[in-house]
Amino acid sequence: MDLNYISGILTLAGINLMAVLGLSLLTGFTGMFSFGHAGFMAIGGYTSAMMTVKFGLPFIPALLIGGLAASLVSSVIGRLTLKLKGDYFCIATLGFGEAIRLIFDNVQYFGGARGWPGIPHYTNIFNVIILNIIAIVILANLVRSKHGRNMIAVREEELASQIVGINVFKHKLISLMISAAYAGVAGGLMAHYMTFLAPKMFSLVKSTELTIIVIFGGLGSISGSVLGALVLTSLPEILRAFADWRLVIYGLSVVIIMITRPSGLMGGYEFTPSSMKKLITRIKNRNKDLPNQMEGGKTV
Amino acid sequence: MTQFLQQLINGLSIGSVYALMAVGYSLVYSIMNFSNFAHGGVIMLGAYFGYYYLTGAGLPFPVAFIGAALTTCLLAVIIERGAYKPLRERKAPFLYFIISAMGTSIFLENMVIATIGPTFRTYPEVLSRTPIQIGSVSIGRLDLAMFIISAVCLALLVFFIDHTKMGKAIQATAYNIKASALMGINTDLVIIIVFALGGFFAGIAGVLFGMKYTVYPQIGIITNKSFIAAVFGGLGSLPGAVIGSILLGVIETITAGYFSSQYRDLIAFVLLVVVLIFRPRGLMGKVTEDKA
Amino acid sequence: MLKKSLALLLICLMILTLALSGCSKPATEQQGGGETTAEEDVIKVGWMGSLTGDQAVWGQCELNTVKMLFEEINAKGGVLGGKKLEVIGYDTKGDPQEAVNVAKRLTGQDKVVAIIGPNASGSAIPIAPVLEEAKVPDIATVATNPKVTVQDGKVKPFNFRVCFIDPYQGAVAAGYGYDVLGFRKAAILYDVADDYSQGLTEFFEQYFVAKGGTIVAKEAFKFGDVDFRPQLSKIKEANPDVLFLPIFFKEAALIANQARELGITVPLMGGDGLPSEQLFTMAKDAVQGTYIVNHVDYDDPDVQDLKNRYRNKYGKELELNGYLAHDAVVLLIDAIERAGVADPVKITEALETADVQGVTGRIKIGKDTHNPEGKEAAIVKIEGDKYVFQQKYSAQLD
Numbered sequence: 001m002d003l004n005y006i007s008g009i010l011t012l013a014g015i016n017l018m019a020v021l022g023l024s025l026l027t028g029f030t031g032m033f034s035f036g037h038a039g040f041m042a043i044g045g046y047t048s049a050m051m052t053v054k055f056g057l058p059f060i061p062a063l064l065i066g067g068l069a070a071s072l073v074s075s076v077i078g079r080l081t082l083k084l085k086g087d088y089f090c091i092a093t094l095g096f097g098e099a100i101r102l103i104f105d106n107v108q109y110f111g112g113a114r115g116w117p118g119i120p121h122y123t124n125i126f127n128v129i130i131l132n133i134i135a136i137v138i139l140a141n142l143v144r145s146k147h148g149r150n151m152i153a154v155r156e157e158e159l160a161s162q163i164v165g166i167n168v169f170k171h172k173l174i175s176l177m178i179s180a181a182y183a184g185v186a187g188g189l190m191a192h193y194m195t196f197l198a199p200k201m202f203s204l205v206k207s208t209e210l211t212i213i214v215i216f217g218g219l220g221s222i223s224g225s226v227l228g229a230l231v232l233t234s235l236p237e238i239l240r241a242f243a244d245w246r247l248v249i250y251g252l253s254v255v256i257i258m259i260t261r262p263s264g265l266m267g268g269y270e271f272t273p274s275s276m277k278k279l280i281t282r283i284k285n286r287n288k289d290l291p292n293q294m295e296g297g298k299t300v
Numbered sequence: 301m302t303q304f305l306q307q308l309i310n311g312l313s314i315g316s317v318y319a320l321m322a323v324g325y326s327l328v329y330s331i332m333n334f335s336n337f338a339h340g341g342v343i344m345l346g347a348y349f350g351y352y353y354l355t356g357a358g359l360p361f362p363v364a365f366i367g368a369a370l371t372t373c374l375l376a377v378i379i380e381r382g383a384y385k386p387l388r389e390r391k392a393p394f395l396y397f398i399i400s401a402m403g404t405s406i407f408l409e410n411m412v413i414a415t416i417g418p419t420f421r422t423y424p425e426v427l428s429r430t431p432i433q434i435g436s437v438s439i440g441r442l443d444l445a446m447f448i449i450s451a452v453c454l455a456l457l458v459f460f461i462d463h464t465k466m467g468k469a470i471q472a473t474a475y476n477i478k479a480s481a482l483m484g485i486n487t488d489l490v491i492i493i494v495f496a497l498g499g500f501f502a503g504i505a506g507v508l509f510g511m512k513y514t515v516y517p518q519i520g521i522i523t524n525k526s527f528i529a530a531v532f533g534g535l536g537s538l539p540g541a542v543i544g545s546i547l548l549g550v551i552e553t554i555t556a557g558y559f560s561s562q563y564r565d566l567i568a569f570v571l572l573v574v575v576l577i578f579r580p581r582g583l584m585g586k587v588t589e590d591k592a
Numbered sequence: 593m594l595k596k597s598l599a600l601l602l603i604c605l606m607i608l609t610l611a612l613s614g615c616s617k618p619a620t621e622q623q624g625g626g627e628t629t630a631e632e633d634v635i636k637v638g639w640m641g642s643l644t645g646d647q648a649v650w651g652q653c654e655l656n657t658v659k660m661l662f663e664e665i666n667a668k669g670g671v672l673g674g675k676k677l678e679v680i681g682y683d684t685k686g687d688p689q690e691a692v693n694v695a696k697r698l699t700g701q702d703k704v705v706a707i708i709g710p711n712a713s714g715s716a717i718p719i720a721p722v723l724e725e726a727k728v729p730d731i732a733t734v735a736t737n738p739k740v741t742v743q744d745g746k747v748k749p750f751n752f753r754v755c756f757i758d759p760y761q762g763a764v765a766a767g768y769g770y771d772v773l774g775f776r777k778a779a780i781l782y783d784v785a786d787d788y789s790q791g792l793t794e795f796f797e798q799y800f801v802a803k804g805g806t807i808v809a810k811e812a813f814k815f816g817d818v819d820f821r822p823q824l825s826k827i828k829e830a831n832p833d834v835l836f837l838p839i840f841f842k843e844a845a846l847i848a849n850q851a852r853e854l855g856i857t858v859p860l861m862g863g864d865g866l867p868s869e870q871l872f873t874m875a876k877d878a879v880q881g882t883y884i885v886n887h888v889d890y891d892d893p894d895v896q897d898l899k900n901r902y903r904n905k906y907g908k909e910l911e912l913n914g915y916l917a918h919d920a921v922v923l924l925i926d927a928i929e930r931a932g933v934a935d936p937v938k939i940t941e942a943l944e945t946a947d948v949q950g951v952t953g954r955i956k957i958g959k960d961t962h963n964p965e966g967k968e969a970a971i972v973k974i975e976g977d978k979y980v981f982q983q984k985y986s987a988q989l990d
Contacts, residue, residue, distance in 0.1 A: 114713075254402070
């Protein structure tokens with residue numbers, strides 16, 4: 001395999017992972033389902049590209065501003081729609097994602113539907129990996145903090161958490177804003193990897209893809225999201241030689257995984273040193289028929 | 301004035317297409333509490349079945365029409381058995397159903413591309429394309445036929461649900477699935493019937509859509525619109541789905557006709573969000589208990 | 593427990609199989625009969641384009657054309673004194689991100705000497721950095737956006753194309769419509785979410801207004817729509833002389849049908865997105881009398897041979913993209929022969945000075961634009977189920 005090709009796929013997997021990490025917080029840890037994250041990626045992408053191209057800012061500040069912009073927009077959207085439940089919230093985010101795309105299609109300042117070429121090529125495999133590690137550390141600390149535990153409580157028993165005094169709306173909003181910021185940074189990385197932005201790149205299909213990765217990796221598991229992003233970004237590439245059939249196989253695998261292992265690859269489980277130890281003991285003691293620690297308790 | 305009338309007719313006609321599709325989403329939602337995104341794939345296959353029965357097998361139109369609807373009926377049940385039943389047995393949360401539905405929809409669309417190919421198919425002309433002229437307003441014959449077929453089908457559906465034993469069982473199950481099972485209703489059968497009905501409507505919608513426009517693997521983009529219409533009207537409610545669809549059709553048309561066709565979908569979405577802010581369950585949606 | 597382990601095993605197995613099959617040699621078309629050729633005697637050429645999605649009809653035709661031509665060339669003894677050509681084609685789904693992946697795969701993994709395609713400008717623009725890094729030339733088929741080859745006044749060193757560009761196409765449509773056909777009031781219905789459509793709309797409007805015409809209605813729809821009657825009702829009120837459709841054939845066919853239903857009788861006009869055999873199956877009666885700015889005159893005796901060869905081989909009519917794919921192959925073979933060696937950089941140098949005769953006209957690559965210079969457009973008119981050639985028409989850009 002050619003190194004350049006592999007690093008290209010890995011960079012893309014890393015960009016997807018950045019967005020997936022954010023979505024993982026929203027869907028996996030707070031229990032809300034978004035169809036509009038490509039919209040946040042678009043906002044982040046266009047904003048950060050504007051910063052580097054039109055204002056000559058360096059790459060990292062531009063990325064952060066992109067993330068911030070996505071986060072700000074999400075706070076407005078959140079205030080309007082977070083009271084909605086289940087499918088209704090879904091459809092509101094879907095509407096948001098499509099609306100953002102339509103706006104960028106019409107805004108000629110950014111090239112409209114014709115796209116915006118000539119964005120500097122800053123994103124590479126190294127800064128993607130470093131940024132992802134930082135993002136994972138932040139996220140891991142967040143979910144273990146008080147806020148994180150409250151979010152999980154909201155996911156598990158919204159009504160009960162409300163009764164014990166957790167401000168459900170506030171935690172949902174924080175979760176949405178952080179998740180949008182991640183998506184915004186991912187969008188910025190995408191812009192400076194492709195060196196080209198077009199609203200087409202942020203379609204509903206992209207949003208769906210991100211959600212599928214989160215579920216595939218396992219709700220409430222950061223390592224699951226990492227694994228999911230790596231596997232599902234490279235899967236279509238691996239399947240490329242199958243031409244027409246690759247998306248058929250992709251769709252089928254999603255269904256099979258849902259029905260055979262609905263908690264995803266990792267299902268609330270994390271790769272940490274202590275969990276590894278447990279896993280090894282479990283494999284050793286397999287014949288003694290110990291209770292299943294891996295699946296225990298944490299099914300969503 | 302003429303233009304306004306014409307636009308109103310355009311809107312009603314677009315709305316009735318949405319309505320036929322939206323009913324399938326709402327039927328399944330009323331029982332299963334999730335949005336069956338595979339419905340779009342079934343509609344698309346309905347259009348293809350109708351096309352092949354008509355041109356390939358050379359069947360007369362009514363036979364091909366009913367045949368396509370029955371085939372999709374079967375298909376919807378197969379999808380339920382394959383993709384949802386295992387999840388149901390595990391009592392998985394609604395997210396999993398949606399993902400499984402999306403996987404199915406990706407599978408169906410690309411299966412068609414891989415086997416039949418991406419080329420568009422055009423139905424032979426069953427009804428004349430020349431419209432009926434009333435003054436300077438024109439009404440397509442096919443539009444009129446679609447409107448009537450939709451209305452008849454929906455009336456039959458309402459009759460079935462309100463006046464038959466199975467219909468009552470569906471209502472009871474929609475109200476509370478656990479209690480219904482305790483009362484001796486075979487909820488598994490009810491679910492099959494509901495998917496079969498949804499599939500039947502998908503077939504009808506598919507054939508009519510194919511006749512009016514064309515048949516191609518990406519019909520799903522339009523079925524998303526009908527899903528939005530179903531949410532607009534309130535998921536799980538049949539009258540809601542119909543009213544939501546008609547309203548969405550008319551709003552889209554008026555927006556494109558009088559404001560801006562560039563931003564048409566944006567305005568439609570904003571309106572949707574506004575409705576949801578004031579009526580979080582859509583116009584007449586099913587009220588589900590919170591974490592009951 | 594057992595069931596869960598089984599499921600895990602199943603997933604692992606699946607991923608492994610997929611990974612293995614991916615690492616194995618991609619399913620390529622080995623051309624040139626059954627004989628095995630040594631690795632160094634094969635010249636690999638990449639192709640990319642839409643094999644799925646709305647434009648799959650065109651993408652598949654392009655790939656088929658390239659395959660057919662390579663087979664013919666190999667049967668005649670190949671290039672560079674006996675080397676065989678082989679095409680490796682991948683689907684981009686018309687998606688920019690996929691296009692970048694494909695470009696990386698073709699240049700890195702498959703080590704092709706040149707790439708033909710893609711057909712969409714949105715895919716041809718973002719692959720430029722990949723080409724520059726790998727130093728492999730690309731010949732786009734119908735990517736008409738000026739920015740495919742020139743960005744900020746600077747020519748992209750490895751991007752070439754065989755078609756004319758949007759400003760030219762817009763100017764031809766506006767000039768022919770205004771000067772020859774005498775249209776003064778035009779209505780436009782375009783796809784707001786499509787790059788080609790926005791580009792052509794902009795240039796048509798610019799040149800038509802500059803000539804003294806007026807745009808009486810400019811309406812939009814969004815990719816995926818199938819019902820255009822709201823926009824058409826509005827256009828009908830505006831009472832134009834011509835309805836300009838800078839879009840692709842699927843929407844154009846639906847629009848034509850619906851426009852006629854609503855009683856809009858004015859002629860339609862469009863760009864190179866319209867010509868397709870599919871247009872006739874979908875809307876034969878409604879598109880009669882439509883004027884199209886095309887790349888090729890289908891009745892030209894020079895193209896009959898190609899048309900027949902394609903029909904005999906695949907049993908289908910050759911679509912517009914096939915003609916341009918043909919010319920891209922002609923251009924590439926000429927460059928390979930003149931370079932004398934199957935080396936991407938040498939081929940690029942040869943491409944810069946290329947001047948060949950293709951079925952769509954003379955292709956003389958401009959050094960500063962990498963476009964075929966002075967290529968004339970062919971105006972065709974739909975009559976019956978034929979695209980009847982009207983005249984060659986060229987416009988002056990300024």
